[in-house]
Amino acid sequence: MAFTLINAGPSPFGRKVAIALLEKGLEFGVVLDTPWAADTITPGHNPLEQLPILIAGDETLFDSGYIVEWIETRHPVPPLLPADPDARLATRKRQMLGERLMEIAQSLIMEMHRPQPSTDWIDRQTRKINGGLAALDELYEHRGCAGETIDLGDIAVATTTLVFEHAVRAGYSPDIAALHWRGRFPALTKFVESVEHRPSFAATRPQEMALDLAATVG
Numbered sequence: 001m002a003f004t005l006i007n008a009g010p011s012p013f014g015r016k017v018a019i020a021l022l023e024k025g026l027e028f029g030v031v032l033d034t035p036w037a038a039d040t041i042t043p044g045h046n047p048l049e050q051l052p053i054l055i056a057g058d059e060t061l062f063d064s065g066y067i068v069e070w071i072e073t074r075h076p077v078p079p080l081l082p083a084d085p086d087a088r089l090a091t092r093k094r095q096m097l098g099e100r101l102m103e104i105a106q107s108l109i110m111e112m113h114r115p116q117p118s119t120d121w122i123d124r125q126t127r128k129i130n131g132g133l134a135a136l137d138e139l140y141e142h143r144g145c146a147g148e149t150i151d152l153g154d155i156a157v158a159t160t161t162l163v164f165e166h167a168v169r170a171g172y173s174p175d176i177a178a179l180h181w182r183g184r185f186p187a188l189t190k191f192v193e194s195v196e197h198r199p200s201f202a203a204t205r206p207q208e209m210a211l212d213l214a215a216t217v218g
């Protein structure tokens with residue numbers, strides 16, 4: 001089956017899908033799109049008007065969490081979810097924290113680009129990011145580093161934390177203390193450093209794109 005991933009260069013959500021496909025050895029092509037642009041193709045494929053979108057034969061899939069669930073269900077080998085129920089729930093918990101942290105960070109960064117940002121909103125999202133990172137650090141104290149295999153939790157956590165750094169580096173986000181996790185959360189740091197050079201991660205590093213977030217939310 002031919003897969004096409006509609007994605008944006010820096011998207012951590014799209015990177016999560018790309019890494020899952022690569023880990024499974026599934027080939028795919030990439031079409032880049034900007035969901036806020038006048039000529040975007042995204043709404044034609046996803047009523048929620050968000051990337052990533054995966055075209056899988058005659059099926060069109062959207063929302064990265066659903067897409068990776070679909071990939072895991074249709075292509076279970078090699079597994080990215082453990083079969084043991086307790087291990088599976090632990091994986092899902094890390095996946096959920098990684099995904100929600102990304103959405104909260106997005107909300108914070110967008111707020112900071114508004115003409116009159118709300119300090120209360122910024123404080124609330126900042127607190128949630130610090131809390132989520134601390135919760136992940138505790139979970140990785142028990143899980144440790146990635147070995148030969150990684151799971152959907154590892155992929156969600158690493159793509160989120162790595163894009164925090166990319167967002168600051170590329171200037172999409174102000175340099176907010178909450179987005180700094182490397183060194184601040186030792187177990188989380190050790191874990192990300194154990195996966196970030198893996199071939200599936202090396203092949204999908206965030207790519208810069210022209211982004212005017214102030215114009216998007218202003």
Ligand SMILES: N[C@@H](CCC(=O)N[C@@H](CS)C(=O)NCC(=O)O)C(=O)O
Pocket residue numbers: 008011012013035036049050051052062063064065
């Ligand atoms: N829950 C979605 C979030 C995806 C998301 O926020 N995508 C961004 C690009 S990285 C987007 O398309 N934003 C446009 C919008 O939300 O209108 C997922 O996991 O796929």
